[in-house]
Amino acid sequence: MKLFDVYPLFDINIVKGKGCHVWDDKGTEYLDLYGGHAVISIGHAHPHYVEMLGKQVATLGFYSNSVINELQQQLAERLGKVCGYDDYSLFLINSGAEANENALKLASFHNGRTRVVSFSKAFHGRTSLAVEATDNPKIIAPINNCGHVTYLPLNDTEAMKAELAKGDVCAVIIEGIQGVGGIQLPTDEFMQALRKACTEHNTVLILDEIQSGYGRSGKFFAHQYNGIKADIITVAKGIGNGFPMAGVLISPMFTPVYGQLGTTFGGNHLACSAALAVLDVIEQEALVDNAAQVGAYLMEELKKFPQIKEVRGRGLMIGLEFEEPVKELRLRLLKEQHVFTGVSGTNVLRLLPPLCLGMDEANLFLERFKKAL
Numbered sequence: 001m002k003l004f005d006v007y008p009l010f011d012i013n014i015v016k017g018k019g020c021h022v023w024d025d026k027g028t029e030y031l032d033l034y035g036g037h038a039v040i041s042i043g044h045a046h047p048h049y050v051e052m053l054g055k056q057v058a059t060l061g062f063y064s065n066s067v068i069n070e071l072q073q074q075l076a077e078r079l080g081k082v083c084g085y086d087d088y089s090l091f092l093i094n095s096g097a098e099a100n101e102n103a104l105k106l107a108s109f110h111n112g113r114t115r116v117v118s119f120s121k122a123f124h125g126r127t128s129l130a131v132e133a134t135d136n137p138k139i140i141a142p143i144n145n146c147g148h149v150t151y152l153p154l155n156d157t158e159a160m161k162a163e164l165a166k167g168d169v170c171a172v173i174i175e176g177i178q179g180v181g182g183i184q185l186p187t188d189e190f191m192q193a194l195r196k197a198c199t200e201h202n203t204v205l206i207l208d209e210i211q212s213g214y215g216r217s218g219k220f221f222a223h224q225y226n227g228i229k230a231d232i233i234t235v236a237k238g239i240g241n242g243f244p245m246a247g248v249l250i251s252p253m254f255t256p257v258y259g260q261l262g263t264t265f266g267g268n269h270l271a272c273s274a275a276l277a278v279l280d281v282i283e284q285e286a287l288v289d290n291a292a293q294v295g296a297y298l299m300e301e302l303k304k305f306p307q308i309k310e311v312r313g314r315g316l317m318i319g320l321e322f323e324e325p326v327k328e329l330r331l332r333l334l335k336e337q338h339v340f341t342g343v344s345g346t347n348v349l350r351l352l353p354p355l356c357l358g359m360d361e362a363n364l365f366l367e368r369f370k371k372a373l
Contacts, residue, residue, distance in 0.1 A: 017044025183319025
């Protein structure tokens with residue numbers, strides 16, 4: 001058997017990681033400014049994370065959701081306190097797409113509606129309804145194209161108000177900051193108007209914080225900059241620092257019903273240990289503050305490069321838009337300067353480093369970036 005060939009790969013075999021650095025099988029060291037799609041939150045191979053996972057897997061890696069798992073309860077309590085949603089409930093699953101599927105399902109159970117509002121360039125996952133809410137026709141199969149979703153322009157308050165005023169919208173799903181869409185930020189005015197309209201029309205407001213959450217923006221959730229609260233928040237990526245895990249944070253306005261949601265692997269003992277280790281490190285090393293400070297410095301310095309058309313983002317979620325395609329620049333950064341970065345579309349370079357990125361590493365990136373231009 002061979003692998004189903006859906007990933008265009010760089011000819012690099014990464015075999016080791018430490019902090020904000022990774023190494024290939026030839027011993028070449030790379031600066032990691034991408035964190036494997038914003039997944040590495042506390043750094044590669046953090047000793048506390050390694051120790052907690054090692055101890056847990058040696059004790060009990062998995063048992064089903066038919067018995068008490070105190071690690072789940074600890075995680076819910078800890079996460080609620082650190083993120084400012086301690087009166088919400090937590091449902092644990094395995095991936096961001098799964099989190100969004102369950103969020104949309106819960107919203108539909110709540111108000112009995114079937115229409116969803118999403119936004120231009122949105123990305124919410126590759127499965128069922130999550131992919132239908134993703135504004136990319138290339139990845140929506142005919143079986144997923146069921147007419148549930150209306151895409152609106154981001155930050156168009158009047159279009160949003162008009163759509164919600166129809167009174168039949170089940171949920172609005174929006175990213176705290178659009179990632180795949182090119183690091184696009186919703187405005188405070190738009191988000192506040194959206195919150196108000198959702199409340200008025202009994203529409204559930206779902207904040208997809210899968211990429212922008214977990215401290216990446218310099219606040220625990222990016223939507224906290226906008227001064228609003230969501231009805232449901234979805235998290236994944238940074239929650240487990242590479243261990244597959246995700247969560248749905250659910251407002252007290254929803255009443256749980258036995259059997260309504262479910263999962264085999266979600267919230268297993270090993271996953272919860274990973275998530276608890278991540279929260280330990282985020283708090284002990286003040287990584288949310290670090291993301292805010294180092295991110296602000298990076299953006300300020302990057303704005304001095306005349307070659308860059310626009311620098312967007314918050315914290316350590318940064319987009320660099322160029323007039324021309326960035327494919328060659330990204331390749332030079334990787335092959336000549338040994339720096340991993342990401343892209344959004346053709347003209348935006350995306351930076352999503354681990355939240356432990358230090359000032360020295362930020363300056364090292366700036367030096368190498370300058371050489372690659």
